[in-house]
Amino acid sequence: MQEAQHLSITLDFSYFRPLRRPAAAFTALLVLGVLLVACGSDSAVVTASPTAAASSAATGTPAAPAEFPRTVSGSDGVAITLLAPPQRIVSVSPGATEVLFAIGAGSQVAAVDRYSNYPAAAQALPQLDTYLDTADPEKLLALSPDLLVTSTAEQAEQFHGLGVPTLFLAIPTTIEGVYDEVRLLGSATGHDGDAEQFVAETQRRVDAVIQRLSDVTDGPVVFFELDNTLYTAAPGSFIGNMLSLLKVQNVAEGARSPYPQLTAEAVIAANPEVILLADGAYGESLETVAARPGWSSMSAVAAGRVIAVDPDLTNRPGGRIAEAIELLAQAIYPDRFPPASSAQR
Amino acid sequence: MTSVPGASVMPAAPALPRGRRRISQLTPVTFGALLLLAIAALALTQGAAAIPARTTFALLVDRLPLIAVHTDVPASWERIVFDIRLPRVVAAGLVGAALSYSGSAYQGVFRNPLAEPYLLGVASGAALGAAIAIVSPLESSTYGVGWVPALAFVGAGVAVVLVYLFARSGSVVNNATLILAGVALSAVFSSVTSFLLLTGGGATRPILSFLFGGFNTVSWARIVFALPYLAVGAAVVAIYARVLNVLQLDEEQAAQLGVDVARVKLIVLAAASLVAATAVALAGVIGFVGLIVPHVTRMLAGRDHRRLLPLSALFGASFLIAADLLSRTVIAPQEIPVGIVTAIAGGPFFLYLLRTRGADRL
Structure with a gap:
């Protein structure tokens, strides 16, 4: 409620000039609105923790799987607490969409971006228009996602601010990075076991290829x-x-x-x-x-x-x-x- | 200094003392030609592939008629010298010359130091044409004379004609109206290009490559395609070099001396735009050259267009060959867009000239 105190101080100045009152009232409404939106999300609590930025994606995995609420943090270090396994996931990252379906979380996905063309089931979902890797924010918000997965830092920042639980996944530059992303998405969706299984199977196939090139x-x-x-x-x-x-x-x-x-x-x-x-x-x-x-x-x-x-x-x-x-x-x-x-x- | 077009920014009197002119008319051109030769020779011997300079020259001399120099080199070296470096140096020279030449003509017509070849929409029109070719299902051959340079050329032409038609009222074409129409139409075209860029999906990189400009994908076929347009445009401007000198007086005074100002403007701008459009179709949008090189040339060699035009071309060719040399060697094997190099290398030099030679000579 620090904000509210600050707000009242601002309003105190308004009597110096009567003309400022409408502007001040408008500002107050605006701030109130933002606060309401920020508090309006009931399925998750967003806590920005800059100190957690160093903790890698993989450390977000809790010890006991499939137990909610749980806290995970994306590559921007912002921790989000999920009260229950998300059922209205919006993925605006084609790579993450593939991973979600691969670990059995496909039925929890509600919408994807227009570049998410795999698997076929993803193409059947509602698609969001995307410009410069940023999905249309109004349509996105209208879908009232209980988890947004994005690879666009600006979009993640915007939706953190709007109180939507948002997992920012920097695009991996290594295969190991993909494994981390798979485990993180497994943790966020309650598919920890499936994620581990997928990583193990993928690793087995990648190793088989590398094995044949050992000489x-x-x-x-x-x-x-x-x-x-x-x-x-x-x-x-x-x-x-x-x-x-x-x-x-x-x-x-x-x-x-x-x-x-x-x-x-x-x-x-x-x-x-x-x-x-x-x-x-x-x-x-x-x-x-x-x-x-x-x-x-x-x-x-x-x-x-x-x-x-x-x-x-x-x-x-x-x-x-x-x-x-x-x-x-x-x-x-x-x-x-x-x-x-x-x-x- | 005012940027109001039409205001006489350059003081009149291109006339130089009679005796001095005859000597200096020759020497700067000779100097420009020698500079161009030296820079071209340097550019031919440098590149991402470590080919010894002697080998490069031996390969080149071997191609001359009646001379055979035995060279025992990898086949790829020959390909690099003749199919990559030589066309690149030639194209950079042609484009540098074309942009500086048409820049001089534009500045001569508008008598405005901010005039440059892209003033009437050549660049934005060409970029839009290229972007349409790239996002459309038309088969795009980046290396040959495909749809991209063709539509770029058409786009540049359409832009200039539109600007002229918008700016004309009766037979009078006001300089300020022309420039404003050019700025407005450029803004419209650039916005459409940006929209195509944002919505083009995987076509983003080729469009950006065109907007940055450069010679990485140049080919002999494209150079041959461009040559006739460059020659015709340059020849027409050259015919009007003396009239451009007269035009440096007030437009009214020029009219009193018997110059059909509106007709001269139309012909010179059309010819200069043809030259600039060809350059942009050949190598994309390369900034800075067409604005700065004419100024530098004027500072060094005076305002007589009969000398200014050919000298701008020589200096422009040298400058862009040097800039392209840097763009392909500084962080080789990686490429730096040549437009970045022209501004970084040319900007400080131009500021130095401004400081030492004085802005009054603009």
Whole structure:
């Protein structure tokens, strides 16, 4: 009630000038309204704790599973207390949507953003329009979510302020980061066991891929193309992390940002043996790559090893990372991963 | 200094002492040409791939008719020199020259130090055209002469024509009205481009690449496509170089001397816009060059458009080749958008000139 005291002091000044009264009254109403909205949420208590920022996502997991209320905190360190397992989750992060469905929390999801296109069940849900990764706040609020999952920091901050229990998940840049996210979402939704099981199964498949490459010391030189102006994924990105696990020599090694634009000369000089096209849907193919000036004599082009990959699979740290790494392994090492055997489970 | 267009900002009198002119008419151009050669040679030998300078020159000389220099180098080196570096240097030179040349013409017509080739909507029109090509299902070939440069070129043309039609009343085209119409239409077009950028999903990066400008995806095919437009536009402006000198007097005085001011404005602006539009279609929106290089040239070599125009082109070419060299080497293998380099490298130099040469020479 500190705010209320402060408010009365502000109002005291108003008698100096009668004209200010309407403005002051309006301000008072506004502040009151904000306070009401902030207190209006009954299913959860939002407590901002800057000191908790250091605690990682995984530590939010309580010892006794499936017991509510429980407190979890996202990557911004803001702790939220959930009184019961959320039943009206809104996920505006395509990766998190995949994870929620993968750990059996799909039936608790009420709506998703328009980029959440997997699994099919997610596409059947109401979709929110998204601009610059930010979902329409009015429609979002109108859905009265009991848990919002977002990867946009600004949106998380806004909805913390609106009293909606909001879990901010920074987009993971490693496979380990995805495991942390899975466990955190398991904890928030009451699917701790499913989350652990999913992590174990994914780990098993990823390890199986890495196992088959145990004798590889220097993998092929790979260029992972995000678009035809030569944006790519450096080792500091999620894609780059998977490529590193696959022991390839990434052309973008040594770049300063996770998603750098490379100079064409550097790509040609590196002479990649495999080119992975995440922009196949935008018309790029072996033919268009071979037609680029200076690219035709490249090893990958000469050997026909320019392969389109599904960007929803490779670029999205979500519930299908095992599929993603198997797909990449098959594209990069076709002799070690024949198509038949990789279609497992 | 007032930014009200139409006000005579530059003092009249391009006439120089007769004897001095004959000597200095030649030397600055020679100097500009030598500078361009030196910078182009440097740019050809530097890059992300460590190719020795001698090898680069040997490869180049080998291509000259009747000369054979035996070079035993990896095939990729030859590809890099002829398909990557050489077209990049040529394109940067052409675009730098085109933007500075049309910038000089724009400043000559408007007699306003803030005039630049994007004043009448060339950049915003081209960006919108490119963005439409990128988000549409049209097949986009970034490297060839695909829809992106074609629609960029069309967009630039549409913007300039619209601005002209809005600003015209009868046969009179007021400078202030032209500039305001250009600013307003640019704002409208830029907003639509921003909207496409925000809603374009995966097409965001190619649109941003166009807005930043650069030569990473340039090709010989595109250069050849651009050349005729650049040549025609530049030739038309050159024909009017002497008339532009007369126009530096008051417009009324110029009319009294027999110049059809409205017609000259229309022709010179159309030709300069053609040059600028071609440059933008070739390399995206590169700022700063078309505004600053004409000023620097004028500070160094005076106001006679017969000398100012070719010299701006030479200096602009050198400047943009150097800027592009930095953009592809400073944090190689990564690329820095060339527009960032032009402003960071050119800004301090221009401020230094302002300080030492004095703003009165603008």
